[in-house]
Amino acid sequence: MNPIVDILSLDHEGHGIARIDGKVIFVDGALAGERAEIAIYRRHAKYDSAHAVAILKASAQRTEPRCPYFGHCGGCSMQHLEAGAQVAAKQRVLEENLARIGKVKPDVIMAALHGPSWRYRTRARLSARWVDKKGGGLVGFREKRSSFITDMVSCEVLTADVSALLQPLRQLINTLSNADQIPQIEVAVGEQVTVLVFRLLTPWTDADAVKVRAFADQHRVQVWEQSKGPATVRPFWPDIAPELSYSLPEFDLVMPFRPTDFTQVNTAINRALVSRAIRLLDPQPGERIADLFCGLGNFTLPLARSGAAVLGIEGSAELVARARANALHNGLDNARFVVDNLFEITPETFAALGPFDKLLIDPPRSGAIELVKSLPDQGGPQRIVYVSCDPATLARDAEVLVHSKGYRLMAAGVANMFPHTAHVESIALFTR
Structure with missing residues (x-):
């Protein structure tokens, strides 16, 4: 029983x-x-x-889950909880981590950043698999607690256009000679074009290529192919298509990107997060600011719009090249970018970068522990905005900033970047 x-x-x-x-x-x-x-x-x-x-x-x-696959598909975990309550739960996770791990409490809890709860996801990595028992190819997210692929023909969090592609993609794969050699389809939605990147363990035949071109033309998408690592990603069809990009209208910025570049999955929340980060950091003309883990310049270029001199630092040479191109594309000459491994930074190498008035830190899930340890105990940046995708590592780093480096945690709050999942995106302000 x-x-x-x-x-x-x-x-x-x-x-x-x-x-x-x-x-x-x-x-x-x-x-x-x-x-x-x-x-x-x-x-x-x-x-x-x-x-x-x-x-x-x-x-x-x-509440009643909107998706018929909820509970079976592993893409969402919280559709049964009312949307506002989801955000409140994430705020509690942030506060509990700050208190338990960081032993800190923000002076102000900022209102959560909300956006669309459905049809928000502009990036996705879909699994593909040939399954005889299911009658052919499956395309979608993995099942909960399983390596199997959910037998799905729609998705409520993908954009409507991409959700509508799931069934046609299954039908396409069923006709290809290498159907069992396509493990993954990566999706990137820009403001002018949607790109599908097919991971191919064996190449398409000439007959396959004809079918894929017809699919791309019919559904008005651009198809790219990837034979091995990220360096092998290249456009397949059509040869000429609009460039992938997203915009930050508040800062008069258009940000081109490649389909495998890291960008946020939720355009509306990204805009709100960038806006809040810039307001919290309050960049001024003449200041020198560092954007650490800068990626393709998502925060760097809005900071540069203020007239401050901004240095973006990122470990990926490809993303730094994209950031430089984006600065040029937007007519900004006060943003400079360098490649450096911030996970191995030391007090000496940080000091060699020169003095900064303010910092923006936006690390991956592993956080920025070596970076915060490298900050000077006195002097140094007077204001730090920390954007986090993991409240535990934010809390760990906050302990160092507050208890070892003399900063005060002025404010913290969540941004609901991934509705219906347990993912917690947050932002915090530290001052001296």
């Missing part, structure tokens, strides 16, 4: 938390305040993992 439990709270991944005889149970599909019948699918020494078989007492914040 399945156990019945009361759900006490949510964890940072959106799982319900219950206890049986003192042991923690993480429950997929259950919300705080609910009573649920559960089935345990994995046992561990200190905790068990389970899924909700039936909700016996529902939370007032429970």
Whole structure:
């Protein structure tokens, strides 16, 4: 007989938390305040993992998932929780991490940045697989807790045009000679064009190429191909197409990018996040500012619009080349870019960069621990804006900034970059 439990709270991944005889149970599909019948699918020494078989007492914040594949597809984990409650849960995760890991508390909790909850996703990596039992090719996100691909023909978080391509892509793959040699299709949606990057373990035949060209023409997309690593990505058809780009209208910027360049998946939230970051940092003409982990210049070029002299530093030579091209494209000559490994920076190499009035830090999930340790104990940048995609590493780095480097955590808040997932994007302001 399945156990019945009361759900006490949510964890940072959106799982319900219950206890049986003192042991923690993480429950997929259950919300705080609910009573649920559960089935345990994995046992561990200190905790068990389970899924909700039936909700016996529902939370007032429970809502009907919009996607018919929710609970089976691994792309979303929180569609059953009302959108505002999702954001509140992410804010709690941020605050709890700052308190528990960083031992810090912001003076101000900023209002969360909201955007569209559906049809927001302009970047995706779709899995593809030939499955005889399913009658051919599958294209979509992986199933929950599985390497299998969800048998899906639509998606509520992809843009409408891309969602509508899922079934035609399956049909296309079914006709190709190398159908079992296409493991992945990467999607990049720009303001003028959508690009599909096919990962090919073996190349298309001439007959395949004719079919792919016809598909691209019919659906008005550009197809690229990738035979090995990122350096092998190249346009396939049509040969001439509009350049992928997104815009930041507040700063009169257009940002071209390649389909494999890192860009944010949510255009509306990216615009709001950039706007908030620039307001918090308050760049002034004549100041010298560093944008660390700058990518293709998403924050660097808006900072440069203020008249400040901005140095962007990034470990990827390809992204630095793109950032330089974007500065030129937008007529900015006060943004300079260099390639450097910020994960290995030292106090000496940071000092060699020269003095900065302010910093913007936007690292990957692993955070910026060596960078914050390299900042001078006195003097140095008086204002730091830290954009984070992992509240745990933000909290770890905040402890160093506040307790070792003399900064004050003035404000922090979340940006709902990935609605219906447990991903927490956040932004924090540190001052001296």
